[in-house]
Amino acid sequence: MWYISTISFTLIIHVVTYKVFVESVFWNKISITVGIISILFYYVSILSLNSQSLALVFQPQILALVNKVIGNLKVWCVILFVPFIAILPDVTSKIVSRMFYPTVIDKLM
Numbered sequence: 001m002w003y004i005s006t007i008s009f010t011l012i013i014h015v016v017t018y019k020v021f022v023e024s025v026f027w028n029k030i031s032i033t034v035g036i037i038s039i040l041f042y043y044v045s046i047l048s049l050n051s052q053s054l055a056l057v058f059q060p061q062i063l064a065l066v067n068k069v070i071g072n073l074k075v076w077c078v079i080l081f082v083p084f085i086a087i088l089p090d091v092t093s094k095i096v097s098r099m100f101y102p103t104v105i106d107k108l109m
Helices: 002-023 029-049 052-058 065-071 073-100 104-108
Strands: none
Touching (some): 002 029, 029 052, 065 073
């Protein structure tokens, strides 16, 4: 159960970060850096909470679980492809609305 939950929450972190990028009107170095840092912070957090000293304090069942998740090639394929599939309807909707139903601001840009 913890294995699937860890993968699911990792997918949620990626989907939400990519969705913020899709909804963003203005990209700059700061917004891209913050998005990358937020994903890296998540991985640093789960790796540190997976250490023996912290895992035994907070949740003993999670001990060495993240190592199994990260070591599985199928999980990496899921983490890389599923978020893009999940935001595909949003991207398609945004492209269609900007092409066929532009707002006044879209017309000015």
